[in-house]
Amino acid sequence: MGLHLLEVSSVVGHLIGWNNNPSEGLDxxxxxxxxxxxxxxxxxxxxxxxxxxxxxxxxxxxxxxxxLKMKNYKYKPSGLQNVVELAIEYMDSFVRGAMTDQYAYFGNWFFGVFVLILVSNLSGLLGFRPPTADLGTTAAITLTTFFLIHFMGIIKGKSGYFKGYLEPLPVLLPINIISEIATPISLSFRLFGNILGGMIIMSMLYMALGNLPGIFKIFNFGIPAALHIYFDIFAGCIQTLIYVMLSMTFIKDKIPD
Amino acid sequence: MEGMDPKAFVLGCSAIGAGLAMIAGIGPGIGQGFAAGKSAEAVGRQPEARGTITSTMLLGCAVAESTGIYALVIALILLFANPLIDKI
Incomplete structure (x- = not known):
């Protein structure tokens, strides 16, 4: 009975290009x-x-x-300097909007994180496996955010940081601790799940399109490109923006006014 | 149950479990739709605040999406990195 089921599913699998053999299937x-x-x-x-x-x-x-190209900083920007200033100014206003002017220096750090995640997400377009589709990468980046959240909380909040765990009731201490641990998990899983989900759907699509018979090969035109625009470009950019924005919001939350 | 390959049984049940896990997709769908609808209302009422409304909506959508992503991760683990298959 069991073997029979496997055989039937492998026939269906061959039709849609999915190889059911775990050793050489969709990995x-x-x-x-x-x-x-x-x-x-x-x-x-x-x-x-x-x-x-x-x-x-x-x-x-x-x-x-x-x-090297911008050795001579010009008061009146032109050419390449315009582009660089545009990127820096965008990031600067983004950080100032989310964390107030006082903490604008976080822009230095988050610009690096932003560019790294963005390029990682977009690298799927060039045929790479996006590094952010691995929980290791997102967890490592999130560990720095986790450190920043509590470092800034202790530096700026002093005793108020530790008192925050006992609010609104001291009985809720375990729940507060769990919610602190849940923050980096949800941050890293969000980025990881989004990029991995997109990557799996794209590879399933390519597997299905690769086995099309005869005239149906016409589907190879256009369909992958349209889905790449959604899963790689749109989801990649939005998830980068959301990751950085949420990181800044979490850090800002721990800093008292 | 007699004569059934235990591996096939576990694989089949894992696939059903992955499908059931993805029912959680209903929640973020409703939540994000609600957020988008409300933000459309807000833009209609105050078109000049469009930028702020959009970024606030994206943030809310991202948080609402978490549960859906957890379900997705569990479904993916069941399908591609099944921890139960080694226990047979």
Missing amino acids: VNARIIEKLNIFGVEVWITETIVNTWIIMAVLILIAFILR
Whole structure:
């Protein structure tokens, strides 16, 4: 009975291009490229890590080129300086809007986070596996936000920070602690789930389109492009914006007025 | 149940579970629709505040979306990284 079911589902799977064999089916996990052994600890070099390195290298290269090209800061901007100033001013007003003028210096940090996440999300367009489609990346970025939330809370709030855990009632202390732990989890899972969901739908679509017979191959035109615009460009940009905005809101929440 | 491949049974039940988990998608759908409708009303009433309304709505939508994303993650784990299949 069991075998029979598997056979039927594999026939259906072949029709829509889904291979039911778990060993060679749709694999959404990041491929492991190399297994290193560093002092007895096994370290996996996955696709995510390599893609992150590539993105980091490209971003650092762009930063160096911009710095070299803009050696002479002009009072009246022109050309490249216009573009750079536009990006910086946009980020600056974004941070000032979310965190008030007093904490505008957070723009330095969040510009980097913004660019890294944005380029990671958009890298799916070039055929990379987006690094943000791995919980490791989003959790690592969120760990910095988690640290910032509580660091700023303790520095600026002093004893009020610890008193905040006992409000409105001291009995609610465990629930307050759980809600503090839930913040980074929901932040990282939101970004991860959105990008991974888009990536899975795109790879399922490509699998289905690859097996089309004869005249139906016409569907290969246009449909992937339209879905890429939604899942990669639209969802990627919106999720980056939301991630940065929510991070700033959480940090601002811990700082007393 | 006699003669049934336990692996097939677990895989089938996992697929059903993934489908059931995605029922949670109803919640964010209603919530985001509500937020979008209200923000459309707000823009209609005060067109000059469009920018602020849009960013506030996006923030609210993102928070409302969390439960849907949790369901998605659970469904994906059941489908692609099934922890139950190793226990047979």
